[in-house]
Every structure is written in C-alpha cells, then in structure tokens.
Amino acid sequence: MKPTIALDADGVLLDYHQAYAGAWERAFGSRPVLRDPMAYWPMDRWDVQRVSGAALAQLRSCFDESFWSTIPALPGAVEACHRLVDAGFRLVCVSAVDARFAAARARNLAALGFPLEDLVATGNEVAGVSPKADALSKLKPAAFVDDFLPYHLGVPVHIHKALILREPNGSPNTGPGLAAVDSLHANLAAFVESWLQGPTPEHRGAAQ
Template identity: 60%
Template sequence: MSKGIIALDADGVLLDYGLAYASAWQKAFGVYPQERDPLAYWPMDRWQVERLEGDRLAQFRSAFDSNFWAAIPPVPGAIEACQLLASAGFELVCVTALPDEFRMARERNLQAHGFPIDMVHSTDNVATPVSPKADTLNALRPVAFVDDYLPYFVGVDAGIHRALITREVNGSPNSGELLAHIDSRHKDLLAFSRAWIAQ
C-alpha cells in the first residue's frame, strides 16, 4: 500500500540541467564552454558563455528540442534517492515547469535513467506571484514536494511538506522572505530521501 505521493521537480533535483546546458551550447555553436564556477546556481553563470540576443539567442534556443530534453544526465545520487523512497512505499511523480510539448521527452529521459517515477506533470514556467506548479500540486495532494527553486513553493498548500534543495549556492535565488514557504532544506534529493525515511 502506498504511503502517499512525493512530487519531485526535475531540473536541479532529478536531472542536471546545468551540465546539459553546456551540451546545448556546443550543439548550437560547435564549442563546449569552459566551466567558470561549478557552484553557480544559474547555468549561464556556471559556464563561460556570452549573453545572447537576436539571431544568436534564437539559434541557441533551437538546441533545446525534444532530443535535448530526452538526454539530460541525472543529478548524482538522485536515482538512489528515488529508489529509496519507492522502496519505502512512496509513489513518485515529477512536476516540472516545462512546456507540455516536451513532457514525453522528459518521461523518456527519466525512464532511460531508471528513475522509478510513475508520471510526469508539466506546468507553465512563467514567473507569476503564485507558483505555476501550485494548482497541479494542490490537486495531487502529495505528502511532500521537493524543488530547488524557492518561488515555486509560493501558493503550495501548507499541508504539503515543502522541501527546498539548496544545491549550487552562488547567485542562488533561494533566500529572503520566500523561505517562509518551505518546511525543510536539504543539500540534494538523497539527503532529503534519507531524512524523510528516517522520520
């Protein structure tokens, strides 16, 4: 019998979008960028890349196709974390702020790595006063929601345990008044999983 649903973000929690960003740059421009700051929260700050606009920005964005979203590497320890949670009786779902046209690619990506994730829900990723994930989460009623982006906890029902992943800290948006919207902090999903199972 299931102990309940745990909802997991993908990029930064399950999958290493920051690492995949460099591959997208290489696909668009033929050069794999040098790493500038491995502790940078935002990929643009992690890699030695230029700020883009106009045609070059459009060229870069074209690299973020279904093939890109189906081939992002896992965050170290994330597969083990999910296996621990699934073995403990929790149903795992992914709630990702990704256009719905890429939802199936995300599912294929997670399945290819062996994540025991039952379903992927895609939501808008537009910045609004309330998390674009809130409606989906409040309808799912998971026992916990894990994300690495603090604004995505705003509007999530307080009856859901809200766990923030505090990965790469340089330039992180995960500070300030919005911390009132979380219940716990963890360095990564594996740390959350161990703490959650131990309680």
C-alpha cells in the first residue's frame, strides 16, 4: 500500500486570502485593497473594518457553498502535489472545514487539478488538541502538512509534522509549540523538495 501524506487545504493548497477578499466584495460591493502583504490573517492583510451585527451576518452569509467551491490554488501547490504522487505517495486532504461544506471543498480541489484520493472534514473546534488529531490517528500518514501550529497539537508522534510558516505578521506559528514540529517550510513546494530529498525511504518515495 502506498504511504499517505495528509495535507491541509487553506494556506497549504488554497489561497484563502484571495477568497476572503472575494467574499468581502460579494457582501459589501467593493473589493478591499491590500494593507499588509505579510499578514497571516486575512482581516489584517486586507484594508477592512471589523464588522458586527447585521454587517457581520451579511459577511458570514457569503461563506457559502459557492465560496467553498471556488477558492483558487496557491502558486505551485498543484505541481507540488503531482510530484508527491509521481514519487509514489497517496494524498489525502485533512481540512478543518465544516462537514456541510466538505463536498464543495472536494469539488473545488478536484476542479483545480489536485491529485487527492480523499478528503476528511474535521470541523475547527479546538479542545486542548488539534481537531485533526483523531482523523490523523486513523489515517496514519507518513507526514502531515499544515500552516497553523495549533493544528499540530496532539498529532501522534510517529507522524512527521511539517509546518508551513507563510506570512509572518501576526502569525500563530511561534513560541514553544514549535518544539513539537518536525520541519518548517515556506510553502508546500519547499516541503516537497525537502521530503523527496530526505535520508529515509519514506521521504524519498514509495516508488524509489
């Protein structure tokens, strides 16, 4: 059986920043301008206001089936996934998306050409450990790639935990929790390059 690599979606495969700007435009009629290209969170990246009440409800209504099925791919992410498949790995997306949008997320990823064999939707409630920990325990991947440090918390020690650092301003990817992560990377392509050149067979690929 092929070894599995588990991949997060937003921030690893998909450009949630661009999708957020699109949702804001749908809600309020104008696309926000860029404020900080190095911001980790979309509300800091874009020049938008903190909204509440009816305006917040209006914005949230735009995070619908259409939103979750049309998020663009991050540059180089599709190609990076194909490199892993060509090296003999099976890819599964483990996403914290709500289960009711899992089908939309799967359609989105398939339409973009990601060679994924499955998608697991875990929801995003954190109760001391990652909401993805149980799914990863069952999946038993060789590696798990995510861009949010808290989602590595409680992941079994035998799974290689790769953290995508991406934009640093306001990032949660700092502090003592980094000690539990096995490797740090700028993006998925950088992880793939490192993984396939690693010293062990599971790094180099099942087909080699």
